[in-house]
Amino acid sequence: MKINLNVDVHHLTRIEGHGNIKIKVKDGEVTEARWDTVETPRFFEVMLKDKHYTSAGMLAARICGICSISHSLCSIRATENAFKVTIPETAAKLRLLAKHGETLQSHVLHVLFLAAPDFFNEPSVIPLIKKKPAVVAIAIRLKGLANRLCDAVAGRTTHPVAFQVGGVTLVPQKRHLLGFRDELKRSLDDLRIVADLISTIKLPDFVRETEFVSLRGEKEYPFIGGSLISSDGVNHAEQDYLPMTNEYVDKNNTSKWSKLSRESYAVGALARFNNNAQLLHPDAAEIAAALGLKPVCHNPFMNNVAQLVECFHVVHESIRLIDELVESGMGETMAQVTPKAGEGVGAVEAPRGILFHHYKYDKTGRILKANCVVPTTQNNANIHHDMKSLVKKFALTGEMTDEKLELLCSMLVRSYDPCLSCSVH
Amino acid sequence: MKYLGIEPVKPKIAIFDFTSCQGCELQLVNKEETLADFLNAVEIVRFREASSSYSDDYDIALIEGSVSRNDEVKRLEKIRKTAKVVVAFGSCACFGGVNQLKNAFDLKAANKEVYGNDPKETINVRPVKDIIAVDIEIPGCPVSKAEIESLICHVVWDSPFQPPVYPVCVECKQRFTTCLFEKGQMCLGPITRAGCNAPCPAGGQGCWGCRGPAVEPNYTSFFSVVKEKGFSDVELKERLNFFGAFQEVNVS
Ligand code: SF4
Numbered sequence: 001m002k003i004n005l006n007v008d009v010h011h012l013t014r015i016e017g018h019g020n021i022k023i024k025v026k027d028g029e030v031t032e033a034r035w036d037t038v039e040t041p042r043f044f045e046v047m048l049k050d051k052h053y054t055s056a057g058m059l060a061a062r063i064c065g066i067c068s069i070s071h072s073l074c075s076i077r078a079t080e081n082a083f084k085v086t087i088p089e090t091a092a093k094l095r096l097l098a099k100h101g102e103t104l105q106s107h108v109l110h111v112l113f114l115a116a117p118d119f120f121n122e123p124s125v126i127p128l129i130k131k132k133p134a135v136v137a138i139a140i141r142l143k144g145l146a147n148r149l150c151d152a153v154a155g156r157t158t159h160p161v162a163f164q165v166g167g168v169t170l171v172p173q174k175r176h177l178l179g180f181r182d183e184l185k186r187s188l189d190d191l192r193i194v195a196d197l198i199s200t201i202k203l204p205d206f207v208r209e210t211e212f213v214s215l216r217g218e219k220e221y222p223f224i225g226g227s228l229i230s231s232d233g234v235n236h237a238e239q240d241y242l243p244m245t246n247e248y249v250d251k252n253n254t255s256k257w258s259k260l261s262r263e264s265y266a267v268g269a270l271a272r273f274n275n276n277a278q279l280l281h282p283d284a285a286e287i288a289a290a291l292g293l294k295p296v297c298h299n300p301f302m303n304n305v306a307q308l309v310e311c312f313h314v315v316h317e318s319i320r321l322i323d324e325l326v327e328s329g330m331g332e333t334m335a336q337v338t339p340k341a342g343e344g345v346g347a348v349e350a351p352r353g354i355l356f357h358h359y360k361y362d363k364t365g366r367i368l369k370a371n372c373v374v375p376t377t378q379n380n381a382n383i384h385h386d387m388k389s390l391v392k393k394f395a396l397t398g399e400m401t402d403e404k405l406e407l408l409c410s411m412l413v414r415s416y417d418p419c420l421s422c423s424v425h
Numbered sequence: 426m427k428y429l430g431i432e433p434v435k436p437k438i439a440i441f442d443f444t445s446c447q448g449c450e451l452q453l454v455n456k457e458e459t460l461a462d463f464l465n466a467v468e469i470v471r472f473r474e475a476s477s478s479y480s481d482d483y484d485i486a487l488i489e490g491s492v493s494r495n496d497e498v499k500r501l502e503k504i505r506k507t508a509k510v511v512v513a514f515g516s517c518a519c520f521g522g523v524n525q526l527k528n529a530f531d532l533k534a535a536n537k538e539v540y541g542n543d544p545k546e547t548i549n550v551r552p553v554k555d556i557i558a559v560d561i562e563i564p565g566c567p568v569s570k571a572e573i574e575s576l577i578c579h580v581v582w583d584s585p586f587q588p589p590v591y592p593v594c595v596e597c598k599q600r601f602t603t604c605l606f607e608k609g610q611m612c613l614g615p616i617t618r619a620g621c622n623a624p625c626p627a628g629g630q631g632c633w634g635c636r637g638p639a640v641e642p643n644y645t646s647f648f649s650v651v652k653e654k655g656f657s658d659v660e661l662k663e664r665l666n667f668f669g670a671f672q673e674v675n676v677s
């Protein structure tokens with residue numbers, strides 16, 4: 001039998017930003033299988049030039065509306081490294097608490113609002129309000145909690161206002177933090193219901209070996225700063241990110257592509273898990289085991305599961321941070337900052353993967369040169385190569401239709417939780 | 426959702442994203458306390474970021490983002506032909522937002538710096554109203570969901586849609602936030618339209634004017650206060666230009 005298939009998705013839905021899928025199978029042969037990002041470039045690296053260090057973080061946050069806390073923290077870290085500023089411990093803890101809020105918010109949004117409709121054959125979460133009211137209620141509750149936590153610690157959940165070079169400018173009240181502590185405890189029950197639900201869903205059985213890049217945790221599962229690691233054994237210091245990311249321009253894409261030891265590599269929850277699973281909170285590790293997630297996992301669809309596992313981890317870690325903050329009291333939250341000429345790199349694990357900001361400053365504290373390497377930029381080539389391999393595996397089985405193939409490839413892209421406007425920036 | 430026993434006509438809403446960070450769209454699914462009611466009160470026929478269903482039959486077009494490539498001009502023109510009401514939502518859509526900071530640089534050089542020898546198509550950033558007629562503007566970076574809800578009430582129940590005319594300072598007073606000028610920082614609150622509930626000053630950061638001018642702001646007296654407090658024209662200009670919202674004024 002001659003298999004002929006044709007998929008042409010112009011602007012894939014339920015992802016952040018604009019990207020296209022194009023697949024052609026002619027007489028049983030894959031003649032085309034592409035994933036391309038066509039988002040309009042905003043030229044953030046250029047816009048950051050001449051900006052004073054006091055507004056760079058605020059501008060950088062606007063690279064992404066969903067992970068603005070990560071961009072803001074990464075930008076500020078780059079500047080602090082350039083100026084050799086060490087921030088007070090309380091400030092570091094509050095930043096990490098907001099970071100956990102963002103991770104929870106972003107993962108819940110992805111797993112339950114953007115990916116879940118595929119699991120129930122619905123176009124969006126809206127029909128699920130009637131079909132699965134209990135799950136949607138949980139999704140809304142978890143997302144609400146995460147957003148309110150970010151509001152309280154970062155001043156606002158989208159485009160935070162409380163992070164400045166040197167520390168934080170907002171100190172949440174103890175009784176507020178304790179209120180969140182109770183809610184976080186309760187949210188673990190909600191997360192368990194979600195885990196039970198996910199355990200009933202059969203994700204596509206697909207494996208393509210790739211390389212995973214992330215921060216390398218020393219004592220803790222990593223989120224802000226530290227050294228870099230790949231699952232193929234490449235290690236670098238934070239400031240030596242360039243030989244790790246190797247960006248290049250592809251003619252069909254406004255997002256750059258990246259590679260390291262192979263034709264592409266992946267970042268994100270699955271990469272963090274694969275490189276740091278031993279550092280997860282025991283409860284999160286137990287959930288991973290129950291859901292069949294083991295390092296090194298090469299099934300990209302399992303990124304959904306890795307995100308859920310991380311939700312457990314960040315909830316437990318947030319509770320721990322609140323306990324520490326309440327016990328130690330707040331104390332100093334801002335360090336003295338003196339701008340100086342020089343360069344600095346910040347690396348942060350954004351929800352969708354490792355993120356780098358790199359600035360070169362003049363002596364007055366204005367940016368001379370900026371470079372940002374964004375999670376989805378690093379994932380785009382990997383998605384593209386996964387798609388090729390996925391089409392080869394499933395399209396030639398004889399039972400494939402255009403519609404089924406479109407859904408399968410769309411689900412593949414969505415598993416990465418791509419943020420395309422971010423990737424192009 | 427009945428009111429006085431009457432089922433209202435649900436407006437058909439389509440949401441479109443142009444050059445943006447998509448943070449404004451995200452606000453549509455935030456404010457979780459009223460999210461289910463919000464989704465019930467309207468019929469969202471198109472929301473690419475959240476749904477795969479898709480229709481070209483809509484009454485209201487919510488437009489996020491600015492224009493920075495020629496294909497976006499054509500998309501906008503098509504939307505204008507279909508929509509009864511066009512809403513520019515977010516500072517990117519209303520004023521160009523942070524995206525318009527690009528316009529201060531040479532586009533060719535910018536392209537070279539980012540893409541080397543493979544330049545990508547790009548044009549100077551423009552707000553939506555430069556391309557098509559806009560019926561309602563909801564500024565903010567990001568927009569406030571409460572304002573979008575009040576817009577929805579306006580279309581569904583015909584209740585008045587009247588964003589505040591007063592400046593952000595009023596909201597600082599309501600929240601008991603210590604004025605940032607007292608702490609030695611600059612703030613555009615006195616000339617910027619309220620409606621955000623002043624989160625930036627409350628979080629320790631002066632206002633950068635993402636919502637644009639309040640009604641009849643007193644620029645002259647504000648500029649002289651800024652000068653008196655020792656801030657330079659460069660600092661002031663930088664702030665006024667940040668979101669592109671104060672192009673009506675000249676700092677001399
Ligand atoms: S106005 Fe701000 S939040 Fe909204 S899309 Fe533009 S940059 Fe993002």
Ligand code: SF4
Nearest residue numbers: 594597604605612614
């Ligand atoms: S902080 Fe800004 S907005 Fe608030 S009262 Fe002072 S000048 Fe006005």
